[in-house]
Amino acid sequence: MDDGTEPGFNRTGAQSSPLSVHSMQLYADERVPEEVSAPDEMPDGKEMAAVRCDYAVEAERIGSVPMPGVLTSAFTAVVSKLGARKPEVLVDKLGERLAFERIGVRLYQALIDKAAALATQQRMPFSVDDLQRLRDDELAHMHVLASALDSLGADSTAQTPAAAVSAVAISGLMQVLTDPRTTLVHCLEAMLIAELADDASWELLISLTAEADQDQFLPQFRSARDNEKAHVRQIRGWLQTVVLGEAR
Amino acid sequence: MDLLENKGVQIDKQSLTWKDMAGKPISKLDDEAFTRVRILLMNALELDALRLSHMGMRMNNELRQSLAQIRRIEQHQATAVNWLLSADHSPLETTIAYEQVAVEVTAAVAQREPDPYLAQVYRFGLLEDFDHLYRYSALLDRLEGKDANNILQGHTDIAPGRPTVEGHRAPVDDLRLPHGRDATLLTKLHATLITAAEYQTHDYYMTIGPMFADPVARQLYAEIASIEEQHTTQYGSLLDPRQSFLELWLLHEATEVYGYYSCAQSESNPRIREMWERFCDYELGHLHHVCGLFRQYEKRDPAEVLARTLPAPLEFKSQRDFVRDVLAAEVDLRANGVDFVKLARESSLSREYRRRINADGSPSTRVATAYHWTSGTELNRSLKAA
Numbered sequence: 321m322d323d324g325t326e327p328g329f330n331r332t333g334a335q336s337s338p339l340s341v342h343s344m345q346l347y348a349d350e351r352v353p354e355e356v357s358a359p360d361e362m363p364d365g366k367e368m369a370a371v372r373c374d375y376a377v378e379a380e381r382i383g384s385v386p387m388p389g390v391l392t393s394a395f396t397a398v399v400s401k402l403g404a405r406k407p408e409v410l411v412d413k414l415g416e417r418l419a420f421e422r423i424g425v426r427l428y429q430a431l432i433d434k435a436a437a438l439a440t441q442q443r444m445p446f447s448v449d450d451l452q453r454l455r456d457d458e459l460a461h462m463h464v465l466a467s468a469l470d471s472l473g474a475d476s477t478a479q480t481p482a483a484a485v486s487a488v489a490i491s492g493l494m495q496v497l498t499d500p501r502t503t504l505v506h507c508l509e510a511m512l513i514a515e516l517a518d519d520a521s522w523e524l525l526i527s528l529t530a531e532a533d534q535d536q537f538l539p540q541f542r543s544a545r546d547n548e549k550a551h552v553r554q555i556r557g558w559l560q561t562v563v564l565g566e567a568r
Numbered sequence: 569m570d571l572l573e574n575k576g577v578q579i580d581k582q583s584l585t586w587k588d589m590a591g592k593p594i595s596k597l598d599d600e601a602f603t604r605v606r607i608l609l610m611n612a613l614e615l616d617a618l619r620l621s622h623m624g625m626r627m628n629n630e631l632r633q634s635l636a637q638i639r640r641i642e643q644h645q646a647t648a649v650n651w652l653l654s655a656d657h658s659p660l661e662t663t664i665a666y667e668q669v670a671v672e673v674t675a676a677v678a679q680r681e682p683d684p685y686l687a688q689v690y691r692f693g694l695l696e697d698f699d700h701l702y703r704y705s706a707l708l709d710r711l712e713g714k715d716a717n718n719i720l721q722g723h724t725d726i727a728p729g730r731p732t733v734e735g736h737r738a739p740v741d742d743l744r745l746p747h748g749r750d751a752t753l754l755t756k757l758h759a760t761l762i763t764a765a766e767y768q769t770h771d772y773y774m775t776i777g778p779m780f781a782d783p784v785a786r787q788l789y790a791e792i793a794s795i796e797e798q799h800t801t802q803y804g805s806l807l808d809p810r811q812s813f814l815e816l817w818l819l820h821e822a823t824e825v826y827g828y829y830s831c832a833q834s835e836s837n838p839r840i841r842e843m844w845e846r847f848c849d850y851e852l853g854h855l856h857h858v859c860g861l862f863r864q865y866e867k868r869d870p871a872e873v874l875a876r877t878l879p880a881p882l883e884f885k886s887q888r889d890f891v892r893d894v895l896a897a898e899v900d901l902r903a904n905g906v907d908f909v910k911l912a913r914e915s916s917l918s919r920e921y922r923r924r925i926n927a928d929g930s931p932s933t934r935v936a937t938a939y940h941w942t943s944g945t946e947l948n949r950s951l952k953a954a
Contacts, residue, residue: 378592379592380592380595381595382595382596382597382654382656383595383596383597384595384597384598386597419713422713422714422945422947423712423713424713425713425947426710426711426712430782459947459950463950466944466948476944476948477715477717477943477944477948479596479597479715479718480597481597484596484597484656485656487656487658487712488655488656488658491658491712494711494712494781494782495780495781495782496781498711498780498781498782498783498784498785499781499782500781500783502781
């Protein structure tokens with residue numbers, strides 16, 4: 321596959337069939353619905369907002385945070401370790417980070433596979449070894465988080481609500497990484513979204529951990545955050561190199 | 569439950585609003601896996617009702633009005649049931665749930681099926697769906713970084729079954745002998761239920777397969793959808809083709825009553841149980857209406873086709889021990905025409921078909937190479953070893 325951005329016969333815009341689109345616009349203008357948005361309103365329909373509001377008010381939550389005490393007698397141990405605070409908030413966010421790092425391993429593996437395929441056709445700003453190091457960082461972070469959850473007596477194999485939601489959010493990134501038609505630029509942009517979120521989420525997790533007086537985790541968490549910051553710099557730099565190189 | 573006495577809700581009193589249909593979904597995290605199993609099974613049965621109804625309309629002028637009327641409410645029931653699935657289920661997670669239905673429901677049916685040949689058919693198909701579950705679990709782990717047990721909740725094993733690569737057969741080796749005219753009601757209910765489940769699994773894979781970007785996933789869905797078509801052929805061929813359309817329709821409505829009745833008996837979520845109970849009454853209304861048509865057009869008593877009372881409800885529980893026993897004893901069975909035979913006697917037609925279709929490699933083998941399910945995903949294994 322040619323990995324560059326190429327001009328061609330894209331048919332999606334109005335300019336590709338100007339006469340038809342002109343006729344379509346005239347016809348649609350003649351058949352405007354009776355209810356029109358006021359000029360100062362966003363044209364997204366008040367009715368849609370009403371439905372979303374109703375459902376949001378009535379909705380049940382995505383699910384609960386699995387606490388060991390629900391099935392065993394270990395809950396009190398977790399509560400005592402976490403003082404009087406709501407331990408489920410920390411467990412939920414630890415579970416989210418764990419799931420995100422685990423998906424991160426798979427995202428980097430997909431990028432490695434893509435890069436290995438493209439390496440025969442173009443110069444890369446990185447080596448496969450560079451990508452493997454980033455992937456292995458994500459794996460190490462995942463293990464740090466699993467150990468933290470285990471040491472609290474929580475279940476590191478459970479999917480917490482925040483983990484389920486973050487999986488929904490990240491699902492589009494995996495589609496970009498694994499599509500054989502996407503370019504290196506597309507893939508690096510997807511990884512940048514993941515790494516920026518990762519960086520910000522580690523910052524939040526460190527604050528939450530400190531707030532919960534779980535200082536024993538902080539050195540490893542800070543080290544992971546510093547890693548993620550380095551990842552952001554690397555991905556951003558590679559992306560810039562490839563895009564600017566292509567534009568020249 | 570007395571099938572013939574209980575009239576349920578009259579058809580013209582049955583209706584759902586859009587909000588009834590797009591109601592509150594279940595929780596992927598908190599609801600029981602078997603609640604999801606029941607949802608997928610009943611959605612499959614409702615969609616099969618539509619399928620049968622449309623075929624009937626093309627062949628029966630005098631039944632068109634009744635078919636259209638009942639089909640409309642069944643389509644709305646199917647929507648209400650299917651929309652219970654929450655949007656945080658990825659298509660691949662829902663796939664895991666579909667395979668759990670195939671394993672657990674087929675295993676429950678196989679143990680209660682009174683006809684030994686049909687019981688063998690169910691055990692044969694079961695081992696292939698068990699393998700699909702393993703292959704898809706590998707894909708879920710390796711593509712989305714998720715543990716299939718988040719969906720299975722410890723009820724269903726994740727290990728190789730009869731290898732999917734060996735499940736591809738010549739069409740003639742997927743046909744089975746139909747049940748006889750004197751088959752019990754339970755045999756007919758089972759065949760209708762499992763055919764519907766496999767049909768829907770096939771259609772689901774055909775819909776979502778192309779939505780994946782990953783060529784590994786696209787290949788795997790293509791391969792397993794093909795086997796689900798084989799399974800649909802296998803189970804559909806169990807239904808006696810000498811039955812009239814009205815007989816088939818009557819049995820389908822009875823199967824829907826049986827399905828909702830069984831779901832209501834075992835449901836742990838009170839909100840969902842209410843739906844099962846409501847729809848059980850709707851189905852009794854459909855059944856009663858079709859009984860009238862049966863008397864009118866066939867001049868026969870519906871009791872000739874239906875038993876007066878329903879069999880004991882279908883079991884929704886882990887069939888782990890049974891599945892392990894069947895796997896140990898029958899993994900090497902193969903098909904030769906309508907017969908099940910030892911490995912060496914498999915039909916040459918199927919061997920040749922497989923040689924051709926697997927000529928470019930096997931997606932199901934590649935995706936699961938060295939896959940060893942581990943709680944918390946295979947990436948957890950190095951942690952456990954440490």
